[in-house]
Amino acid sequence: MRSYRFEAALLPEGWARDVCIAVSDSGLIAGIGAGADAPMPAISPESAVPGMPNAHSHAFQRAMIGTAEFRQSAQDSFWTWRNAMYALANRVVPADIQVIATRLFIEMLKSGYTSVAEFHYLHRGLDGGALGDDNPLHEAIVEAARATGIGLTLLPTLYQHSDFGAKPLRADQRRFELSLAEFVAAIQFRSRTAAPGSLIRCGAAFHSLRAVGIPVMREAIAELKSIDASMPVHIHVAEQLHEVNACRRATGKRPVELLLDEGALSRHWCLVHATHANAAELGGVADSGATICVCPTTEGNLGDGFFNAEPYLAQGGSLCIGSDSQASVCAAEELRWFEYQHRLKRRRRAVLASPEEPHVGTRLWCEAARSGARALGQPVGEIRAGRRADWLVLDPHDASMAGARMENVLDRLVFTNARSAIRDVVVGGRWVVGNRRHALEHASAIEFEAWMRG
Numbered sequence: 001m002r003s004y005r006f007e008a009a010l011l012p013e014g015w016a017r018d019v020c021i022a023v024s025d026s027g028l029i030a031g032i033g034a035g036a037d038a039p040m041p042a043i044s045p046e047s048a049v050p051g052m053p054n055a056h057s058h059a060f061q062r063a064m065i066g067t068a069e070f071r072q073s074a075q076d077s078f079w080t081w082r083n084a085m086y087a088l089a090n091r092v093v094p095a096d097i098q099v100i101a102t103r104l105f106i107e108m109l110k111s112g113y114t115s116v117a118e119f120h121y122l123h124r125g126l127d128g129g130a131l132g133d134d135n136p137l138h139e140a141i142v143e144a145a146r147a148t149g150i151g152l153t154l155l156p157t158l159y160q161h162s163d164f165g166a167k168p169l170r171a172d173q174r175r176f177e178l179s180l181a182e183f184v185a186a187i188q189f190r191s192r193t194a195a196p197g198s199l200i201r202c203g204a205a206f207h208s209l210r211a212v213g214i215p216v217m218r219e220a221i222a223e224l225k226s227i228d229a230s231m232p233v234h235i236h237v238a239e240q241l242h243e244v245n246a247c248r249r250a251t252g253k254r255p256v257e258l259l260l261d262e263g264a265l266s267r268h269w270c271l272v273h274a275t276h277a278n279a280a281e282l283g284g285v286a287d288s289g290a291t292i293c294v295c296p297t298t299e300g301n302l303g304d305g306f307f308n309a310e311p312y313l314a315q316g317g318s319l320c321i322g323s324d325s326q327a328s329v330c331a332a333e334e335l336r337w338f339e340y341q342h343r344l345k346r347r348r349r350a351v352l353a354s355p356e357e358p359h360v361g362t363r364l365w366c367e368a369a370r371s372g373a374r375a376l377g378q379p380v381g382e383i384r385a386g387r388r389a390d391w392l393v394l395d396p397h398d399a400s401m402a403g404a405r406m407e408n409v410l411d412r413l414v415f416t417n418a419r420s421a422i423r424d425v426v427v428g429g430r431w432v433v434g435n436r437r438h439a440l441e442h443a444s445a446i447e448f449e450a451w452m453r454g
Contacts, residue, residue, distance in 0.1 A: 015406040027428030051114025051390035052331040053372030055293040056322025059101040086172040094136040101144035103448035112331035114390040115151030128174040133189035149432035155205040164250035203232035232377035239273035256281035270375040286317035298324035320372035361411035393424035
């Protein structure tokens with residue numbers, strides 16, 4: 001058992017002063033008390049806040065940074081960007097993915113993400129051949145997580161068609177294909193090999209409704225429940241208007257409407273983007289207990305559209321964030337731009353504050369952390385007894401935190417681009433970033449640069 005004492009900590013009931021946190025040898029928070037009652041250790045002047053779960057990541061796409069930011073035609077869109085992404089997907093091998101993911105996960109940790117859901121649809125060899133249950137493309141992600149110390153929910157992703165109507169995969173999508181049997185076997189393998197209490201667990205994902213037909217999805221859901229009734233299940237949905245219109249033409253229903261009518265959604269589901277869901281659909285998602293993951297920097301980068309969070313949050317909907325294509329890797333930036341989108345749309349400030357929590361930074365950080373924990377199926381998101389000891393230590397001497405009162409610490413973090421304020425990062429009770437440095441930072445930077453140059 002170890003104990004840590006902070007001048008201030010953000011607990012589920014709000015900010016508290018002089019807090020002592022006891023952490024078990026298994027990395028869980030064993031208890032929280034008043035620091036004054038604990039003779040050891042000495043109080044630290046820093047603030048501790050919950051680490052942020054990153055609910056949606058495609059790690060290999062970090063290798064695209066800045067390479068698609070030029071105009072090819074006046075009609076550039078998500079769909080033209082996708083071609084560049086496919087070109088990258090069709091040249092990386094497991095060793096490449098491990099180099100890219102290791103560097104990315106260090107960036108995530110330093111920017112406030114303490115766990116990540118990896119939505120992983122690279123399954124086959126460069127020649128399209130099957131790689132077996134112990135897939136080295138999956139293992140590369142797991143090994144990168146183990147090496148860096150980030151929590152991981154691996155989401156092997158079912159991907160069978162190129163579009164609605166069961167259209168066959170294109171040649172540049174052949175590495176994504178899994179049969180239902182292969183998909184289930186991969187998840188069974190990863191679920192068996194995940195050690196109890198470890199930082200790594202397995203979930204599942206359906207790439208999208210255009211990539212997986214409803215009959216197969218029904219079969220898959222039944223299989224997943226038999227493996228683990230609490231398994232996290234993720235899906236891209238309603239990201240693009242083109243997708244919404246194509247779904248309506250093919251099925252007579254919009255994508256989120258179709259999922260709701262199937263009765264598929266539950267608190268274990270995470271809908272990624274849902275950018276073009278309408279008010280009735282958002283109400284249905286909120287009622288189902290499912291979570292929506294927004295990825296503002298990616299959605300802005302790709303020109304996806306605007307997710308209207310006000311009515312969804314007002315109905316009690318759960319909302320988390322993800323770095324998705326890695327256009328940016330910063331938890332605070334995702335939340336800042338999410339609020340700014342709403343300010344630009346409404347032409348007023350503090351749009352996503354609430355009567356219960358007037359501080360926008362605190363409201364968004366706590367909501368995204370709690371809901372992100374549910375999306376990952378991991379015991380994180382709050383500094384609370386029984387949860388994993390995942391937190392960030394904020395430096396009171398950083399310029400962004402100078403003179404900050406407890407109640408506006410997270411406003412400072414979110415709205416001043418204050419990544420430099422994150423001094424230490426703790427995952428499972430282990431200091432994985434200390435004084436803004438990760439042990440593998442230098443070596444991984446050299447490997448990543450060499451790969452990018454190659």
